[in-house]
Amino acid sequence: MSEPKQERAVKTREAILHAAAEVFDEYGYSGASISKIMERAGVTQGGMYFHFKSKKSLAHAVIASQQEFVQFPAGEPGLQRLVDLTFHLARALQTNVLVRASVRLSVEQGEMGLRDDTPYREWVEQLYVHLCAARERGELLPDVDEEEFAKVLVGAYSGTQLYSNISTGREDLMERVAMLWHYLLPGLAPAHVRAKVRVGPQEEGLAA
Amino acid sequence: MSEPKQERAVKTREAILHAAAEVFDEYGYSGASISKIMERAGVTQGGMYFHFKSKKSLAHAVIASQQEFVQFPAGEPGLQRLVDLTFHLARALQTNVLVRASVRLSVEQGEMGLRDDTPYREWVEQLYVHLCAARERGELLPDVDEEEFAKVLVGAYSGTQLYSNISTGREDLMERVAMLWHYLLPGLAPAHVRAKVRVGPQEEGLAA
Structure with a gap:
């Protein structure tokens, strides 16, 4: 993978994590959805699934961050x-x-x-x-x-x-x-x- | 209301509360349902709704007890x-x-x-x-x-x-x-x- 591509991936992951945190804070775990988080982060479904496969793995990452x-x-x-x-x-x-x-x-x-x-x-x-x-x-x-x-x-x-x-x-x-x-x-x-x-x-x- | 009727109502309420606590402990709030709790408590829908109108009010009562x-x-x-x-x-x-x-x-x-x-x-x-x-x-x-x-x-x-x-x-x-x-x-x-x-x-x- 070229350097800029890696950088972009890191930035996308960060944007998703931040958007997920915002949505979880607002709606709680049960009320949050992957689609709400994708919309907030401005990423495509492909971008999301490259980094996170499920709402649970996202919550896990928000906790760990x-x-x-x-x-x-x-x-x-x-x-x-x-x-x-x-x-x-x-x-x-x-x-x-x-x-x-x-x-x-x-x-x-x-x-x-x-x-x-x-x-x-x-x-x-x-x-x-x-x-x-x-x-x-x-x-x-x-x-x-x-x-x-x-x-x-x-x-x-x-x-x-x-x-x-x-x-x-x-x-x-x-x-x-x-x-x-x-x-x-x-x-x-x-x-x-x-x-x-x-x-x-x-x-x-x-x-x- | 006659005394025995009141007593029965108190006992039913208690049975519901205990069943609700068991179900909430096992499934968490989101995974619990009124029907699961009714089944566990052995009460009818009428008995349940006389005491509690919703899952939320049940959770509230379990917390308060x-x-x-x-x-x-x-x-x-x-x-x-x-x-x-x-x-x-x-x-x-x-x-x-x-x-x-x-x-x-x-x-x-x-x-x-x-x-x-x-x-x-x-x-x-x-x-x-x-x-x-x-x-x-x-x-x-x-x-x-x-x-x-x-x-x-x-x-x-x-x-x-x-x-x-x-x-x-x-x-x-x-x-x-x-x-x-x-x-x-x-x-x-x-x-x-x-x-x-x-x-x-x-x-x-x-x-x-």
């Missing part, structure tokens, strides 16, 4: 960065339809007969890196197991955003994430470290 | 009881199809166009009672807000059981709930109280 959909600002690894990531993700859930669709499908995957913990494991891996950096910087309590805490945080965070979504359409998600940290930090970091950690969104112009 | 489906053993209110409840619920999720269906529908309710936080709020209310008892017994740290912690715990617990379900079909749920408490307790209770709290299932013959 969760990490690509969230663009984190650069920053120094460590405890502050770990906390910042959770608020950045909260903002992404409030504002980015692709992230929202991917999380919705991950949570509602029982409805499509899937059981795929890839998105959860990817978050665990990402948070684990920051916990290891925090450990090296002396920011963690001695009895914290970095991998264990990463799993606890991913589970706790998933439910926090779910509850916030059902209660307020994620309007109060920032407050809920801050509350979660209020009760998790004493089990994670010593008092002198906690005193310096900013718990709230870091982006400009946003209130906690 | 979550508290009835979990039978907690008696115990003294307080911090130990709060911890015990979370393990008891974990066991119920592993073994009781009605609880599982209700929780599944609560989590996947986006798929049916619902947004009902009743089951979450009912858990918050129940846990709040135990947190108030714990406060009276001097078991909580001064800066703990009982209602806030109840909300944090319900959110964190929901996600923990969801992640466990997707990863292992809830086989590792007990370990995950224990891990969650390991990191939440230092933000909730002073060291001398934590030292006396048993974190694990209390039922006989069950390993943590």
Whole structure:
């Protein structure tokens, strides 16, 4: 295959994934259809079937692309960065339809007969890196197991955003994430470290 | 209406609810149908429509009955009881199809166009009672807000059981709930109280 052809294929795949995320966010899994997604992506049936054979494989790919959909600002690894990531993700859930669709499908995957913990494991891996950096910087309590805490945080965070979504359409998600940290930090970091950690969104112009 | 007629109506409603929970647990919301539920419950169309007009209203009722489906053993209110409840619920999720269906529908309710936080709020209310008892017994740290912690715990617990379900079909749920408490307790209770709290299932013959 020539280089431009490959590039085109990559772009088409990306366009399909984005369109699928939009349609899944709007209609849910059951209400979405391949034809709606083709129309939204502006691709032919041939283009679609070259990349994805079914609605289920599309949903699978949207779930698996969760990490690509969230663009984190650069920053120094460590405890502050770990906390910042959770608020950045909260903002992404409030504002980015692709992230929202991917999380919705991950949570509602029982409805499509899937059981795929890839998105959860990817978050665990990402948070684990920051916990290891925090450990090296002396920011963690001695009895914290970095991998264990990463799993606890991913589970706790998933439910926090779910509850916030059902209660307020994620309007109060920032407050809920801050509350979660209020009760998790004493089990994670010593008092002198906690005193310096900013718990709230870091982006400009946003209130906690 | 005579007394026996009322009693019969209550029993029919209960039978329908239980059958609906079983069918929703097995097929999910989209795959369930009123006729499957009628057959399972052994009720006539008239009996069904006297109580429930649609699949959606049935799902709504199954979600709202979550508290009835979990039978907690008696115990003294307080911090130990709060911890015990979370393990008891974990066991119920592993073994009781009605609880599982209700929780599944609560989590996947986006798929049916619902947004009902009743089951979450009912858990918050129940846990709040135990947190108030714990406060009276001097078991909580001064800066703990009982209602806030109840909300944090319900959110964190929901996600923990969801992640466990997707990863292992809830086989590792007990370990995950224990891990969650390991990191939440230092933000909730002073060291001398934590030292006396048993974190694990209390039922006989069950390993943590």
